[in-house]
Amino acid sequence: MILIHDTYFYWTHRLMHHKRLFKLFHLIHHKSTNPSPWAAYAFHPLEAVVEAGVFIVFLYCVPMHKLHFFIFFFFSITYNIYGHLGFELYPKNFNKSKIGKWINTSVSHNQHHQFFKGNYGLYLLFWDRVMGTIREDYDMSFEKATIK
Template structure:
């Protein structure tokens, strides 16, 4: 028992470090040090307040504890024998590490989309998802600000992925880092996508900070996490998303001014 607690505690410490580094650095850059420089990239003109940030951090630590427990279940208990997690990189070709990472993100996005829509059901919303939506103007700290029940549901995706595709522990770590970085970008409150992104095929596939920010400000639509696929297929994407994205980018790059010259 003592050994298990040490492992869970160590995992919680690492995940907490991930949270404060990967969410804290963008917060420092965009909300404290270089705020005037990025003013044109701000999606909503209003600002969240310190009370919001404190609430988000405290609930994110609760979520992190839940995720540490789920990780322990998948990797350190007899349940692992029911998963496809493997020990040696040589068990699969080297390219499978990257391939399984991409597949895990696709699975996660599908899982998240349907879970997200379920949590917006009127019978479940107040009990599970309302806490996350108290952040109507999200920041990097919002990324893991979930209720306990939502944390359990969100963390369970690792069980699903580990049972569906072979994954090495390295891939699981990469999934945890890459997924969280994208999550922070979605909650950043600033749009930082490069100008060329709008006219590339990637724009039709990937979500942006504007995309998820609209979900927080409008409460409906834009349920996807990484990709636009499910929202576009099932017509749950906010109808003015592209116009709003273009408005923010025009403000960032002064394209309206440039076009008039």
Template sequence: MVANLGPGLAAALASAAAMTAIVGLRYLVTSGFFAWLTGRVRPGLYQGLGPQIGAEIRWSLLSAAIYGVPAGIVAWGWRERGWTRIYTDVHDWPLWWLPASLFAYLFLHDTWFYWTHRALHRPRLFVLAHAVHHASRPPTAWAAMSFHPIEALTGAVVVPALVFLVPIHVAVLGLVLLIMTVMGITNHMGWEMFPRRLIHSRPGGWLITASHHHRHHEQYRCNYGLYFRFWDRLCGTDRGLLAP
């Protein structure tokens, strides 16, 4: 049936399906690893949360499709049609652009996340969509992608849109996705895995980790950022870290 759609559309749909499988598998492997690590480092932290974790996994696998479809279509368009501003030769742009593009993607993603996240806390949108994510009380390593489809869609469009606008080397793009995955999971684990000397340092004071994001899950109206505390501080929504 797919073959009857024409080679281009069939290939795009196959890429979307493959990317959905990759995102779903990545979620199961990475969240599974950090859940296992939690069991080793903080035994009993997730005790009694079996039903909640089951719901987190179900919502997350649905989100994997919502993230995977646009990413797969864009990946196909990049490979087959030359869409996007992804490049493979490091000399296509100055070498300084490699770290600069990493920061640009993280900052732009963080900006989008902060403002859409605040919007999702408006009462109607919260009840309609964001309540699914906040049903994780406390959040676990399985909660990073536990979103209602509406919320998942707001997150799924960011990086696919940015690759059409901001040049990025394919390896740096991979690093962006790695950081997005690791921080999304570790921010929800319910315990701080990064050393105190980093968290309480001057540079660490601008980063979001579990100590910062867990307070959002407790108080709701604060700490909206994803990677950085820039927008929270600028907008007066930063409530600091959980007590050690």
């Protein structure tokens, strides 16, 4: 579910950054250039419809107990809040570890809000690394945030 959601989010997110769609769908979320947890669910209703689409995919493609569905939804909200936290919780050098280089961080998403381009992932950096959309200054920003 994490892989499906991350893939869905990455590609719909990139689509919403298209110049013809950005203002209508995604501009409200990007009003926060240095987001707080409140930004996690601050977006236009049309973006909410797009974001909710993944749950329709889950309902039709992933057989699961309803409790699993709600646990995943809770995990998703929690990770989304972490992404907009404005503080990094992962330790120093996490971004360079074998696992950490594939995991999205608060620093990564904060950069997305700051610069509007790059770092489009939700839980993972997989698609950003594969598609070359991870910001070149990500490692430097992660180190700067975790050295304090």
